[in-house]
Each structure stands twice: as structure tokens, then as C-alpha cells.
Amino acid sequence: MHYIVMDLEWNNTYAKRIKGFINEVIEVGAVMLDENFNYVGEFSRMVRSQIGKKLRGNVKRLTHITNDEVRNGEPFTKVMSDFKNWIGDRENVILTWGDGDIRVLIENFRYLNGLQVLPFLTNYLDIQHYFQVKKEIPKAKQIGLFAAAELVDIDPELFAHHRALDDSMVTAECLKKVFDKKDFFKHVVKCDDAFYQKLQYKPHAIGNINHPLVDKSLLSFTCEKCGSSGEQLTDWRYSNQFFRANFHCPVCNYDARVAVRFKKYFDRLETKKNVSIISNEKVKK
Ligand SMILES: [Zn+2]
Structure with a gap:
């Protein structure tokens, strides 16, 4: 069993085809941990934007990603195909902080690849949700990644803020701090049709x-x-x-x-x- 902790950076941009805004993925970062939480691999890629021409000011300020970096990135399809190969065939759980990243990734796959489901996604856990359960933080109060890190005595200054690979490392460190084999796997969900329906359901x-x-x-x-x-x-x-x-x-x-x-x-x-x-x-x- 491998734990794949993933983090994305994205740029909100207008998409003509759907006549609405879409969060276009511009960076993919992830770390892979084995059963004993040893780091066994990392993945970090810039994605060349195809929908938006320029990064929004807040994205540049927050991530320090430049327009040149995004222009020099690789196409989304290539990055995701490499990501799938990097993950490999071993059984895994994919984890993200909050379900925003996984929603954005599904949206990008549908818009750019015409695929309804993520080909590498079989088991998923929203680690923010699990962290809040373990730390007894009410659902209504969504805790940010860096606030969570500080709560479990991880110094977030050790990691550059708001870049995909660093954020995935901070997330992985938070996972290590709250992981409890008694209930962890009860929170992992199978990514079947109901999973996609639930993610897209608008209350x-x-x-x-x-x-x-x-x-x-x-x-x-x-x-x-x-x-x-x-x-x-x-x-x-x-x-x-x-x-x-x-x-x-x-x-x-x-x-x-x-x-x-x-x-x-x-x-x-x-x-x-x-x-x-x-x-x-x-x-x-
Ligand atoms: Zn009365």
C-alpha cells in the first residue's frame, strides 16, 4: 500500500467552450509514502496553460509562479500520463487537503481530456476531513493546511509556501501526525460512480x-x-x-x-x- 499525497496549484480562468470559469491546473506536486510512511518518491511538474493565457495576480502573489514558468510547462495530458506511470500498479490511496484539488482535477480531465473519471484514482481520502475528525475540529470550521501543521508542531517555515510539492510534503507530515490504523481506512472511499456523483452533487x-x-x-x-x-x-x-x-x-x-x-x-x-x-x-x- 502506497500513500500518494497530492497538491495542485491552479489559475481561475474563463473557458469559452463552457461559457464559464474553470480552475486550470498549472502545477502538480505529490509525494509517495510506503506503509511505514517513508518517502519513496516525489513528483513535481509545471503544466502549460491551454485555457487561460495569463496568471491572475493573486495566483502569482501566492505561489510566485511566473507566466514564463507556465508557458514552459508540459501539456496537461502529458503530465497526467506521467503521473499515472509514476504512481504505478501498487495498491494506493490518494490524499488531498480538502476535496477542492480532486474536484479541480476531475473538471480539468473532463474539459481537456474528455475523460469522465481519473484513470489512476481508486481509493481516496480527504485528509483535511480526517485531520478534523482526529483533532475534534467541527466541520463548519475548515482548517487551513498551515494552521493544521502548526497545531501538530510542524514548522511550516521548513517548506516553501503554496507550491505544489512543498504543500504535498506539509500535508504528508500532517497525515503522519494524525494517522491511526484503527479508523483511517474507514475514512478511505472507493472511487466508484457514487463517489463522482457525490462530489458533483450541489446541496x-x-x-x-x-x-x-x-x-x-x-x-x-x-x-x-x-x-x-x-x-x-x-x-x-x-x-x-x-x-x-x-x-x-x-x-x-x-x-x-x-x-x-x-x-x-x-x-x-x-x-x-x-x-x-x-x-x-x-x-x-
Ligand atoms: Zn403560549
Whole structure:
């Protein structure tokens, strides 16, 4: 089993064919580690840009990559074919910090190679996700690579910032610090059709009140003070992701706004309900 820790640099650019913006890969860096986390190889290539002509200012500032370097790079197809050969036939897990790089790579393969799946990708782990699980950092707070490195006493100054190979090394060092054979492989995912569908799935709020996933029992109000179910003052209407209606508690004599959101993710539904009391001054009788 080899661990392939990969990092990409990309340039956001307009792509005529899809009439939209795309993150074009300009550098690929990766390190290979064996079962015992010994470094057994590294990969570092510049990719000649085919979609964008010039690097954005923020990319140049962050990475210190120059337009000349990108012009002197190799075509994306050649770099990725070399990458596949470099990885070889041994069973592996590909790891990236966050799933952004893997999304970008899939997008580039589709746009530039016409391939729907990555030919070298069989097992994948988002190491940022695993790191946050092990360090008990909440999902909502996405920790950056360098903040994570400092948290586990890796001096990021030892590595040049924001170049693909260095970032992949910092990521590999973070992996070593949190790796736990008891649960690591439970977080590794098989890259089957569902994997690609899940990556591309756009979570969205359900706006149709008759949708089968809308649990009507949540479209209700119970007064926190007296337990009464109150009177509904307005019909449910949908705006800004939430179904909204106003209620009145006749026992406690106040009005409340109720807002309920049903958010569909690839493999789960998340519901959120907010109740806020309408202050008396605002109530117009
Ligand atoms: Zn009440």
C-alpha cells in the first residue's frame, strides 16, 4: 500500500467552450509514502496553460509562479500520463487537503481530456476531513493546511509556501501526525460512480412544499412557554431557502415567526427550524 499525497496549484480562468470559469491546473506536486510512511518518491511538474493565457495576480502573489514558468510547462495530458506511470500498479490511496484539488482535477480531465473519471484514482481520502475528525475540529470550521501543521508542531517555515510539492510534503507530515490504523481506512472511499456523483452533487434547499421529503409535521408551532400549538396567522410561503409562516399563541398572547428549511445533500436531508418572537411594537393590528 502506497500513500500518494497530492497538491495542485491552479489559475481561475474563463473557458469559452463552457461559457464559464474553470480552475486550470498549472502545477502538480505529490509525494509517495510506503506503509511505514517513508518517502519513496516525489513528483513535481509545471503544466502549460491551454485555457487561460495569463496568471491572475493573486495566483502569482501566492505561489510566485511566473507566466514564463507556465508557458514552459508540459501539456496537461502529458503530465497526467506521467503521473499515472509514476504512481504505478501498487495498491494506493490518494490524499488531498480538502476535496477542492480532486474536484479541480476531475473538471480539468473532463474539459481537456474528455475523460469522465481519473484513470489512476481508486481509493481516496480527504485528509483535511480526517485531520478534523482526529483533532475534534467541527466541520463548519475548515482548517487551513498551515494552521493544521502548526497545531501538530510542524514548522511550516521548513517548506516553501503554496507550491505544489512543498504543500504535498506539509500535508504528508500532517497525515503522519494524525494517522491511526484503527479508523483511517474507514475514512478511505472507493472511487466508484457514487463517489463522482457525490462530489458533483450541489446541496440545495427544497422549495416545493409538496415534495415527499418535506416533513409536514415540522411545519408547525408549539409555544415554548405554555405548550399550546397556537393559531397560524399566515400561509406557508417559501423565501430564501426557508418555508415561513407567522403564528399566535392565544394563551401567552404573542406572535412568532416560524422558518423551516429542508436541505438536501447527496446522502442525507438536513432540517433546520427557527422560531423568533415578533416584538409587540412591530405587530400591526
Ligand atoms: Zn403560549
